[in-house]
Amino acid sequence: MEEPLYDVFARKERGEPLRHVGYLNALDDEMARVYAWKTYDEERWFEMCVIPRSAIIPVNRTDGPFATRGGQS
Amino acid sequence: MNAETTFKSVQDMDPDAREGLRRAILSLADGKRMMGIHYSDWLLGAPSIETGIAASSMAQDEWGHARLLYAMLKDFGMDPAVVEHERQASEYANPDALDQPLEDWAAVVAACVVVDGALSVALEGFSEGVYEPTRSRIPKMLAEEAFHDDLGTAWFRNLAGGSEEGRARLRDTVLSMLPSTLAWLMPGDEVGEAQAGSGLVPEGKVLHERFLERYGALLALVDVDLAAVEPDRDGWDSERGRGPGHPDDEAVARARGDLNRMLLVE
Numbered sequence: 001m002e003e004p005l006y007d008v009f010a011r012k013e014r015g016e017p018l019r020h021v022g023y024l025n026a027l028d029d030e031m032a033r034v035y036a037w038k039t040y041d042e043e044r045w046f047e048m049c050v051i052p053r054s055a056i057i058p059v060n061r062t063d064g065p066f067a068t069r070g071g072q073s
Numbered sequence: 074m075n076a077e078t079t080f081k082s083v084q085d086m087d088p089d090a091r092e093g094l095r096r097a098i099l100s101l102a103d104g105k106r107m108m109g110i111h112y113s114d115w116l117l118g119a120p121s122i123e124t125g126i127a128a129s130s131m132a133q134d135e136w137g138h139a140r141l142l143y144a145m146l147k148d149f150g151m152d153p154a155v156v157e158h159e160r161q162a163s164e165y166a167n168p169d170a171l172d173q174p175l176e177d178w179a180a181v182v183a184a185c186v187v188v189d190g191a192l193s194v195a196l197e198g199f200s201e202g203v204y205e206p207t208r209s210r211i212p213k214m215l216a217e218e219a220f221h222d223d224l225g226t227a228w229f230r231n232l233a234g235g236s237e238e239g240r241a242r243l244r245d246t247v248l249s250m251l252p253s254t255l256a257w258l259m260p261g262d263e264v265g266e267a268q269a270g271s272g273l274v275p276e277g278k279v280l281h282e283r284f285l286e287r288y289g290a291l292l293a294l295v296d297v298d299l300a301a302v303e304p305d306r307d308g309w310d311s312e313r314g315r316g317p318g319h320p321d322d323e324a325v326a327r328a329r330g331d332l333n334r335m336l337l338v339e
Contacts, residue, residue: 003121024123030227034220035123038130 005053006032007066010045018047026050078272079203083148086204086271093268094204095149096314097195099156100166100257102142104192106328107171107320108184109135114174115181127224128181134217141214145206158334162325166313168192169253172320179242182232185225186288187250191258193218194284198274226291233294244295251297252305253316258284259304262311 003025009018021040026032032050040048058067083091112132119125143153170188175181196214199207232239259265259277269276289299308317319325326332 025121026123027231028227030223031123031231034224034227035127037220038127039123041130 003027006036006050007053007056008036008040008048008050010040010043010048012043013046016046018049021048023053024050079205079208081205083204087267089264089267090271090273091149093264093266093271094273095146095151096166096264096312097199097268097274098142098145098207100168100314101192101195101199102139102146102156103165103167104171104188105135105139105142107165107167107324108189108192109133109139110324110327111171111175111181111184115178119181120178131185131221131224134214134221138214138217141210145210148206158329160325160329162319162322164313165320165325165328166315167320168257169316169318170250172318174324177242178228179232179239180246182225182228183243183246183250185221186229186291187247187254189218189221189225190288191254191284193222194280194287195258195274197283198280201275202273203271204273229291230294240295244297247292247295247297248302251299251302255281255284255302256304256306256309257315260309260314261304261306262309262314264311264314 004027006024006026007020008022008024010021011018024032024035024039026035029050029052032052036048036050053066056066061067080086083094086094109132112128112135115128116125116132119128140157143157146153146156168188168191170184175184193215196211196218200211200215202208229243232243234240259281261277265277268274274280285299292299305316309315310317320328
């Protein structure tokens with residue numbers, strides 16, 4: 001079963017920038033929400049969100065994990 | 074229900090209502106303890122690492138909720154440590170559907186939706202009742218349960234739209250769990266009615282309507298007509314508020330933590 005890749009972003013307090021805290025595989029957005037909350041629970045996050053890796057558009061690099069849409073190199 | 078008049082202690086309650094509340098809290102606590110055992114069985118062997126982590130986290134949630142609920146029994150003159158660690162399997166009051174291990178992932182998903190869902194509907198009822206400890210402590214549990222519900226629903230949709238075998242297993246397990254779980258959710262006996270009549274929880278039919286509203290469309294994805302399923306009250310055990318069986322001894326030994334307690338040094 002091929003599961004899409006999602007990136008997880010979070011901030012601890014209002015006003016802080018969102019930072020990348022990890023990634024996960026999930027069959028759909030709803031599962032990605034739950035997996036993110038249950039996996040990256042080491043902090044009391046003020047805000048957390050997940051983004052499908054395929055939705056990230058690379059801007060200035062041709063290498064690195066975000067360089068190719070979907071994270072596939 | 075008159076939500077303006079609340080009870081800080083069960084000592085101020087009518088004895089029949091108090092017995093109904095005691096039974097319901099114990100049954101919820103045992104349900105959560107057993108639900109946690111079943112989730113923990115799937116820390117390894119879940120369909121993905123992420124799912125296993127979620128199962129682990131949900132097990133911790135359930136055990137935390139059980140611990141809080143057992144602690145509420147102090148108000149009834151019961152010793153929570155005795156309740157947690159010294160009862161036999163035959164005394165457990167969890168919903169019947171949690172008596173046996175969940176044999177496959179479809180059964181885990183079915184239990185997450187049907188049984189964990191019913192536990193949450195019952196908890197939600199308490200949070201609206203007139204007993205203050207349940208009103209104040211349950212909202213946090215419900216917030217955590219919302220993630221269980223989201224995960225169960227997402228997996229249910231996935232399995233319902235997947236292979237014929239997975240769909241059939243899901244449907245069969247749902248149908249096996251529903252009748253006893255509906256009976257547990259709306260006991261309809263004197264103890265349950267005394268409790269509802271005192272405003273401690275909504276009436277059984279209200280909880281049933283909520284369950285239908287929340288899960289009717291989802292269960293229809295595997296051709297289960299939730300509104301047509303009748304509660305099974307055969308052999309009803311009024312003392313425990315459930316059917317006549319009980320969980321197996323091995324699961325209860327784990328719930329009590331027997332092996333861990335053997336290692337304790339006085």
